[in-house]
Each structure stands twice: as structure tokens, then as C-alpha cells.
Amino acid sequence: xxxxDFAVDRVLSxxxxxxxxxxxxxxxxxxxxxxxxxxxxxxxxxxxxxxLATPVLRIIAACLQFLHERDFKYxxxxxxxxxxxxxxxxxxxxx
Amino acid sequence: xxxxxMLLLVAMGFGAGGFGALAGVGGGIIITxxxxxxxxxxMHQAIGVTxxxxxxxxxxxxxxxxxxxxxxxxxxxTLELATTVGALIAALLAHHINRRTLAVLFVCFLLYxxxxxxxxxxxxxxxxxxEVIPDYTPQNYPVGLAASLIAGGFSGLLGIGGGxxxxxxxxxxxxxPLRVAAATSNFMIGVTAGTSAYVYWGRGDIRVDxxxxxxxxxxxxxxLGARISPKIRPVxxxxxxxxxxxxxxxxMIYKLLTGGFQ
Numbered sequence: 001x002x003x004x005d006f007a008v009d010r011v012l013s014x015x016x017x018x019x020x021x022x023x024x025x026x027x028x029x030x031x032x033x034x035x036x037x038x039x040x041x042x043x044x045x046x047x048x049x050x051x052l053a054t055p056v057l058r059i060i061a062a063c064l065q066f067l068h069e070r071d072f073k074y075x076x077x078x079x080x081x082x083x084x085x086x087x088x089x090x091x092x093x094x095x
Numbered sequence: 096x097x098x099x100x101m102l103l104l105v106a107m108g109f110g111a112g113g114f115g116a117l118a119g120v121g122g123g124i125i126i127t128x129x130x131x132x133x134x135x136x137x138m139h140q141a142i143g144v145t146x147x148x149x150x151x152x153x154x155x156x157x158x159x160x161x162x163x164x165x166x167x168x169x170x171x172x173t174l175e176l177a178t179t180v181g182a183l184i185a186a187l188l189a190h191h192i193n194r195r196t197l198a199v200l201f202v203c204f205l206l207y208x209x210x211x212x213x214x215x216x217x218x219x220x221x222x223x224x225x226e227v228i229p230d231y232t233p234q235n236y237p238v239g240l241a242a243s244l245i246a247g248g249f250s251g252l253l254g255i256g257g258g259x260x261x262x263x264x265x266x267x268x269x270x271x272p273l274r275v276a277a278a279t280s281n282f283m284i285g286v287t288a289g290t291s292a293y294v295y296w297g298r299g300d301i302r303v304d305x306x307x308x309x310x311x312x313x314x315x316x317x318x319l320g321a322r323i324s325p326k327i328r329p330v331x332x333x334x335x336x337x338x339x340x341x342x343x344x345x346x347m348i349y350k351l352l353t354g355g356f357q
Contacts, residue, residue: 006164008168009161009162009164009166009168010162012161012168013158013159013161013162016154016157016158016161016285017158019154020151020154020155020158020314020318023151023154023310023314024155024311024314024315024318027307027310027311027314028311030307031101031105031307031308031311035098041303041304044303044307045303045307047307047310048147048301048303048306048307048310051147051150051151051154051310052147052150052289052292052293052296054150054154054285054289055150055154055285055286055288055289056289058285058286059172059286062168062172074169074172074173077169077172077173077176078172080176081172081175081176081179081286084176084179084180084183084290085179085286085289085290085293087183088179088182088183088186088290088291088293088294089293091183091187091293091294091297092293092294092295092296092297092298093297094297
């Protein structure tokens, strides 16, 4: 395994951190707002949607990074995972 | 929802996320039964909410493990091809399985997880910490993919991460070092749980009012837990989690025998 290749690790940890902290802050802010204003629940919902979107974001980030490294095998793997998740999203709407 | 209930959920999430990250296990396995037993949520809703908590733990902790290069990103994404398929199929099926059957399956997995935590605590008695990760090449991809399909299935069905299935298989069959296996399994969980969470969300089985305070607590707990986990021995936390899991399993069995979970 290619342990010297740390670029993808950096890209992914940034993506995950960005998603985690954004979702956390929106959710906490929404919960606090909810106590004083009813529309706070919308902020909370957006926080949870950011949380739900983060795994997808990190697949896309990985796919782009693999393409950038010309590692087509793993770019294809990432794309495959993305396709399955997209299918779940489509079926989820219809469910 | 009252402020007290909201704070209780935040505290529950903080405990599950924190202890889970400290002991290196997902907290999902204790959140579902807590919601089903003490908050009276139907199994499907308890599972839907837990899926969000599991994504939160995975995202928060794996950002750190990936940064420390413990996670094998390529191996993880390859196995995700199987976990997501399992999760999607199971999430679609879950709606057609009645609540009592789900509860029975959940109790079985709860007991299995408790067993694997006892084994983990036992093994960690004389384990020295691997500071440097030895070189390895993942072996036996077919076995790993098959186990991932099953783990993904359990994840979609029961809202858990499926670590107790994936980690031993990666360790024993794929010859991946334990720390890498645990971090990689944790990394995969976000995408796996995300896949089934879309189906649960679309169906309206994720209650925002319950999920939001829990997720906030889980985030805070697992971020803190993952930060201090290298400094502590997990034995006592594992034993605490085993006791909680045992107690919840007993409660669920009692509720099943007295005709609950309808």
C-alpha cells in the first residue's frame, strides 16, 4: 500500500472537518434559536442536512483527488460508491 | 419538546459519542435501545435517528484518524462499494420488516457487540500500543467485500455502524493491522450510514426534534473523546459500555416478552 501518498489524506480530513464543524455549529445554533424563535428549527434542519451531505462531499473530494493524481483505478472506485449513494438518494425520495 | 428533554438528549449523545470514541467503538448500539425503551420511539424511527448519530461520530473522529494517516483511505473506499450496496438493500427492506422482528435482531446484535467489547477489553490487557504502523498489503479482497456487504446490511437494518463485523475480518482475513482496521471501518461508516439515512429521511423516519440535540451531543463527545483517547486505557470504559449494553439488552428482552415493540 502506498503510505507515502498523503495528499488524499489531507484533502479528506479537511473535507470531513469542514462538514463536521459546519454541521455541529448550525445544529447548536439552531437548537439555541429554537428556544426563542420557532424558525430556529429550520437552522437545525439545515445543520442535519449538512451532516447528511458530508459523506457525499468526501466521496467527491476523494474522486477529484484521485483523478488529479491520475490514479484512475481508485477514481473509478470512488465514482462507483458515489453512484450507489446517488441511487439511495433517488430511491429515498420515492420511498 | 421541553428544555429538559432536549438537554437530556444532548447529554445522552455526549455520553454515547464520548465513550464510543474513547473506547474505539460506535455509540450507535446504545442509542437505538435508549430511544426505543425510554423515549417510546418506534424501532424504525429510533434506527433512523441513530443513523444520523453514527454519521456524526464517524465524521468527527475519522477527520482526525485520516489526518494522522491511520486510515487506509483506498481500502476503505473499495470496501464501501460493498457496504453501501448492503446498506441500500437493507434500508429498503427495513420498512417491510415488522418492529418486533427488528427488535429481536437488534437484541442479537447488541449481545454480539457486548461480547466483542469484552474480547477487546480482555485483549487490551497486555497489548502494547503500536506506535508505528507495520507495512502491510490488504489480502483476500473477496472475503473483505463479502463481510462489508453483510456489515452494510446490518447498518441499514439496525442503524449501527457494523464495526464488530468489519474489524475482525480486516484483521484476520485481510491482514490489516488492528489500528488501521478500526480507523478504516470508522471511516467507512459515514458513507454507509449516509446511504441508508437517505432512504430513512425520504420516508420521514428521521425525527429532527430528537436527532438534533443528540447529534449536537454526539459531535461534542466524539470530538473530545477522539482527542484524549490516545492518552487513556480503554478497559474501564469498555466494561462500562458492556454493562450498559447488557442492561439495555435485558430491558429489550423484557419488553419483547411482555408484548412490547408493536
